Amino acid sequence: MDRWQAKDKLYRKWEKNLKHHGVIFPEGEARLLALLCLYAHFKKPITQDEMVAWIQENGGRYDRQARHLGSDGWFLKSGNTRSTRIKCDQRMRRDELMLHSVKKPNPIWLKQRKISRLYELGKGDWSELLETFADRGCAVCGRFVKHYDKGHLDPQRPYSIENIVPMCVECNNWAGAHNVTFQLDKRNLIARPIKFTFES
Ligand SMILES: [Zn+2]
Known part of the structure; x- marks a missing residue:
């Protein structure tokens, strides 16, 4: 599956499962590539250095800001125990991120969204x-x-x-x-x- 097929597939999942919650589908190239990289490694932890390499191979540059996808509503997990906007999975390494679901939004984000509503x-x-x-x-x-x-x-x-x-x-x-x-x-x-x- 090439990167644009992957984007279409992910976009359809977002439309079906996440859009109505207010999850943001990335518009900028950097954020989109970061998401596609995590999606290509769905449910598998990936380090920041591995993300740099994958994104480079796919013709982009990674700004090491993928964790902000969690603030856009994407259900990521992090190995960083100090992470407050993304759930921490202690089995993961500190610099690893993982896309955990494309069916449900980030529960921490969702709760904060309900509270501000x-x-x-x-x-x-x-x-x-x-x-x-x-x-x-x-x-x-x-x-x-x-x-x-x-x-x-x-x-x-x-x-x-x-x-x-x-x-x-x-x-x-x-x-x-x-x-x-x-x-x-x-x-x-x-x-x-x-x-x-x-x-x-
Ligand atoms: Zn009381």
Whole structure:
């Protein structure tokens, strides 16, 4: 399969599985070649030096920036334990990358995208919000409980989707009693108290 056939094949998979999630198909030549290289080694880890060689053979130049494909929504894995935007696979070497799926988007990216949809654009509903917090539990204490209250982030503002987080009953009662204002750490889904009163 030559590089342009591979591109067509990958493009069709993207259209079918990834486009509706908002995953970006690369337009620039450098990023496209990096993706095609990872696709040619699908589910196999490849080092940055091996990518340089493959891309050179295919008439391009590699800028060693393939990890940014993860921020475009592509489901890569990395051997770098400090990687925050791409899942780390500890069996891989530190300088290796791998294209893990062309059916599903990068789960870390997808989660962040859902969070910004909810908290920046105010789009979505309570059930989507609960789903987003599924691995986090109560936004304040992190406990997993059967029922979550709609906890207010800023009690001075209305109960809109961008102003609520799931809270356990205890945290929500405490917040209510002390008129607590929270700031949401959107990366880690932690609601941190920033202001409260001792009245009541
Ligand atoms: Zn709690």
